[in-house]
Amino acid sequence: MPDGEDKLVGEFPFFPKQERAQQKRKALIDSGYALFNSKGYDLTTAKEIASHAGVATGTFYRYFSDKRQLLLSLLEDKLENFLPPEPSWIAGDPETVLISLLETHYKRLEEVGLHRVLPELIAKDPELADVLGKARRKIHESITSGLQQAQEQGLTWSDMDVDTLSWAIMVLVENGPDKENQCGRKIDCKEMASLICRMVFPPEVLKQLRKQEIEIQE
The missing domain is CATH 1.10.357 (Tetracycline Repressor; domain 2)
Known part of the structure; x- marks a missing residue:
């Protein structure tokens, strides 16, 4: 990953340690990956990502500041x-x-x-x-x-x-x-x-x- 990646991604609102919370975060990442690929970045919303992952919109913002941060976490080291x-x-x-x-x-x-x-x-x-x-x-x-x-x-x-x-x-x-x-x-x-x-x-x-x-x- 090019230098400066930490600055791009920024600090996550919350990074889970418990397995259940980690599974929710992973579900959001997998959901974002699927929707970004199928709909594109602009047409995908945080609400849709949360719904696709089977969680509330508030849960999305518990783990990610916005959809940009989620996408950049997908691109980490890539x-x-x-x-x-x-x-x-x-x-x-x-x-x-x-x-x-x-x-x-x-x-x-x-x-x-x-x-x-x-x-x-x-x-x-x-x-x-x-x-x-x-x-x-x-x-x-x-x-x-x-x-x-x-x-x-x-x-x-x-x-x-x-x-x-x-x-x-x-x-x-x-x-x-x-x-x-x-x-x-x-x-x-x-x-x-x-x-x-x-x-x-x-x-x-x-x-x-x-x-x-x-x-x-x-």
Whole structure:
């Protein structure tokens, strides 16, 4: 989780120690998870979360200050899972490596859920937007650094602007789920990895890297 998560979540009104109270809190969290995923953040209310969990609205406010705090508790230690992976461009066949990273990334997104809800909250939550913005900049710096290493070794297009390409890769990966929703077509990690690699490497370099990987495996 990025630094500052404690500030974002804040102090809970009450954190239960007895098992029965813990079960009620968990029921509220499970309820919030289900409703946020099905209805979205804006259309979900604390009253609905409580009703779905089978408790009174007052019970909700006993454990959480508001629905934002509940959502952030769901996201605890998971915000980094919403960010693009950091590829390695100089180890093995870059396309194979990238396919594996993308498959893991999108699988993790589905397991965590809530990736469709997060933009709703970010739009009206400057603190959360700032935390995610800082995390994205760190990922961008890491991708840029890797591309610079590959460029220094003469592996990339000679006129490639690594800063611009790094952002382009991040946007492409981040918008994969939106493309799937709008087009009704499942994310093709091989197709995406192939496109990114063509953006980074000339065809002859890709062939050379693949050949080296095969030789190593043999």
